[in-house]
Amino acid sequence: MRIHLLRAVNVGGATLPMADLRELAAGLGATDVSTHIASGNLLCTPPADAVGFERALEQAVQERFGFFREVISRSPDELQRALDVHPFEVVEPKYSYVTFLLAEPEPTAIEKAQTFSTGDDRWEVLGREMHVRYADGAGRPQMKAASIGRALGVPGTARNLNTVRKLIELSR
Structure with a gap:
């Protein structure tokens, strides 16, 4: 399990519904996916390559929502x-x-x-x-x-x- 923190979502016009974030994470192979409040807090078990998952999630958010946001994770x-x-x-x-x-x-x-x-x-x-x-x-x-x-x-x-x-x- 890792906690993935997205920078600056749902502020300043960068709208990212948490249901969509959960869907993106699951689509990239994450399991045990959940979110906490609408500020970009994603909890999940990423596929084997955690860093690769973070970069893929950044790319998926950019492609789907049109803005780039860093994903920073910690255990x-x-x-x-x-x-x-x-x-x-x-x-x-x-x-x-x-x-x-x-x-x-x-x-x-x-x-x-x-x-x-x-x-x-x-x-x-x-x-x-x-x-x-x-x-x-x-x-x-x-x-x-x-x-x-x-x-x-x-x-x-x-x-x-x-x-x-x-x-x-x-x-x-």
């Missing part, structure tokens, strides 16, 4: 480790996020991203995850997360800690 244990090492005090779980990155950013990219002002918001990259705590919530950020993400140079998709916990629960 349930990897999600649990990301949750366990979250470096910030969790005052409100919906204000704390893990951004799952496609790859580990280069140290020079992290250094560049650290030059951006964040106000009372905090972020830290640990391996292939960027951990974030928004002081006032993601809807009212003090930091410019998009600028930091561009500086890191690798695509990622964020989930709040409530969603990460639920995905772990659903995957077991």
Whole structure:
């Protein structure tokens, strides 16, 4: 079982019904297919080549819906480790996020991203995850997360800690 996270679906005109996502995944050979909320959280057992499945799913979404979105997957244990090492005090779980990155950013990219002002918001990259705590919530950020993400140079998709916990629960 793997958790496949699609970046930026059902926002900004990139509509991807979860029933269609489940159908695409099953059509590519995935089993035990389910989704959680309408933000691109797909749980399934992919065919033997997990990375090949991710790229094929990206291509299938692009062909069927006309937009490209990265698919980033982790095992349930990897999600649990990301949750366990979250470096910030969790005052409100919906204000704390893990951004799952496609790859580990280069140290020079992290250094560049650290030059951006964040106000009372905090972020830290640990391996292939960027951990974030928004002081006032993601809807009212003090930091410019998009600028930091561009500086890191690798695509990622964020989930709040409530969603990460639920995905772990659903995957077991």
